[in-house]
Amino acid sequence: MLVADQITVAGRHGQLVDPTSLQVKLGELLVVQAGTQISRTALSLVLSGRMAPSTGSVAWNHSNKLASLRKHSALVDSPEINAPEQHLKVRDLVAEDLSLVPVPLWRKRSIDDWLDRNGFREVANEWLDSLDPLIRLQIMARLAAEYHEVRLAVFDSPERHGLDDADWLELLEGIAQDGETFAVVAVVSRIPDCWQGPAVIIGQPEPVLEMALPSEEPAAATEAIVLPPTPTPEAPPAATPAPVDATDDNVEPPQNLEVEQEQVADGESAEQGTTPLPAASDQPSETTRAKDNS
Secondary structure, X not given: OEEEEEEEEEOOOOEEEEEEEEEEOOOOEEEXXXXXXXXXXXXXXXXXXXXXXXXXXXXXXXXXXXXXXXXXXXEEOOOOXXXXXXXXXXXHHHHHHHHOOOOOHHHOOOHHHXXXXXXXXXXXXXXXXXXXXXXXXXXXXXXXXXXXXXOEEEEEOHXXXXXXXXXXXXXXXXXHHOOOOOEEXXXXXXXXXXXXXXXXXXXXOOOOOOOOOOOHHHHHHXXXXXXXXXXXXXXXXXXXXXXXXXXXXXXXXXXXXXXXXXXXXXXXXXXXXXXXXXXXXXXXXXXXXXXXXX
């Protein structure tokens, strides 16, 4: 894993790279945005261990030694650093890069064998300046993978040759995910709109994780345990006179409004503490006697 912590690069006339932190692991493609070409190249040199940062630290697998980072990383197609000359043919580029691979002579691959194995035999005699930009980038990436200890590939401005964003993203993501043996960093002028993976803009603070604020957590917990308010005890209802037993043979239930009013009056008398009228069973109403006589 590559980890850069608050790295900066100071130029002769100003700051080239503002404080930047990032990390990328095997099997992952990280896209980094830097505004100017000199800033992109400076950052690429630092991330590949070719140059020490002015401030901050950069480490590979917990080792902050530049020699270790340089040993396990490849800087790919960096303008005015290791970008191939345009007057070269593909065969010449392959011969030059294979000669620099630090392996014994008996293990070095021949040019024709490498071209056949990687499928570039048909373009072996093409000039680089007339070569399809995507094929050119593929050749540069395959040559970087010839270094057996390389696990990090840093591409400096891969979009500058006029490639569609989706094309170079697909190529670099395929390199990263092929067996998860490489971590890939692309330092570009603009993060493509179609890119949904990890990305960093130099000079910007690290993204903040989305999490609930401490002040909001107690409120949510309080709402979860709040009990309904305790009801205020009500005054006991006023005593009402015992209801008339309608099953009594001598008493009939009220038949008209006058009887109902007499019962209401009896209840009000009981509430006011006055002596209630005799019960209907003791003193039948005139209406009741009239019915009995009939």
